[in-house]
Amino acid sequence: AQSVTQPDIHITVSEGASLELRCNYSYGATPYLFWYVQSPGQGLQLLLKYFSGDTLVQGIKGFEAEFKRSQSSFNLRKPSVHWSDAAEYFCAVGFYGGSQGNLIFGKGTKLSVKP
Amino acid sequence: DGGITQSPKYLFRKEGQNVTLSCEQNLNHDAMYWYRQDPGQGLRLIYYSQIVNDFQKGDIAEGYSVSREKKESFPLTVTSAQKNPTAFYLCASSVQGRGGNSPLHFGNGTRLTVT
Numbered sequence: 001a002q003s004v005t006q007p008d009i010h011i012t013v014s015e016g017a018s019l020e021l022r023c024n025y026s027y028g029a030t031p032y033l034f035w036y037v038q039s040p041g042q043g044l045q046l047l048l049k050y051f052s053g054d055t056l057v058q059g060i061k062g063f064e065a066e067f068k069r070s071q072s073s074f075n076l077r078k079p080s081v082h083w084s085d086a087a088e089y090f091c092a093v094g095f096y097g098g099s100q101g102n103l104i105f106g107k108g109t110k111l112s113v114k115p
Numbered sequence: 116d117g118g119i120t121q122s123p124k125y126l127f128r129k130e131g132q133n134v135t136l137s138c139e140q141n142l143n144h145d146a147m148y149w150y151r152q153d154p155g156q157g158l159r160l161i162y163y164s165q166i167v168n169d170f171q172k173g174d175i176a177e178g179y180s181v182s183r184e185k186k187e188s189f190p191l192t193v194t195s196a197q198k199n200p201t202a203f204y205l206c207a208s209s210v211q212g213r214g215g216n217s218p219l220h221f222g223n224g225t226r227l228t229v230t
Contacts, residue, residue: 032216043205043221051216090157094216103219107157
């Protein structure tokens with residue numbers, strides 16, 4: 001069965017430090033990959049997506065993610081974290097030919113930023 | 116600006132009462148979705164609809180019902196049969212429901228508390 005794993009429930013980084021949030025998926029073919037961000041009490045906002053082509057994708061707010069087929073990973077990165085990046089981040093996976101009812105979300109990683 | 120409107124933001128009900136959560140979109144999207152979010156659980160799909168007058172159960176449909184009489188609207192009713200209805204409910208839409216590569220657009224959620 002398809003699955004998405006975000007191994008880190010909670011990460012704390014200092015403002016200005018680099019960030020990497022991990023996402024691993026289980027699926028037999030190339031999936032569609034998404035990262036979303038959620039501020040407290042709000043809905044989710046799309047940060048970036050990967051469908052095909054260049055495996056390094058750029059998103060909004062200075063985020064990027066790299067698709068590594070050999071590792072079944074799609075990790076989210078940011079070179080320098082700002083206090084406003086504190087939020088919860090969700091990785092999601094969609095499948096070719098599937099409906100959006102087949103979009104699977106990870107359980108999220110909560111990011112805290114120290115001053 | 117186009118978007119998804121969920122109302123109300125906070126909703127309180129007594130146990131045993133049915134309650135309906137509103138979701139309206141003006142993005143002209145074909146597909147709409149309802150997710151439930153509990154702490155540490157990520158997003159779980161309740162129902163989704165790919166076209167007017169059609170909808171499918173998601174992973175946790177028991178105790179919930181939906182209708183899709185108009186393209187713009189996808190209300191969710193939480194019935195008295197739902198054993199643990201207190202949660203944060205998110206509505207989403209996408210351009211299309213097939214293909215797995217259409218990003219979801221989310222509303223800002225409704226927090227339902229049942230006592």
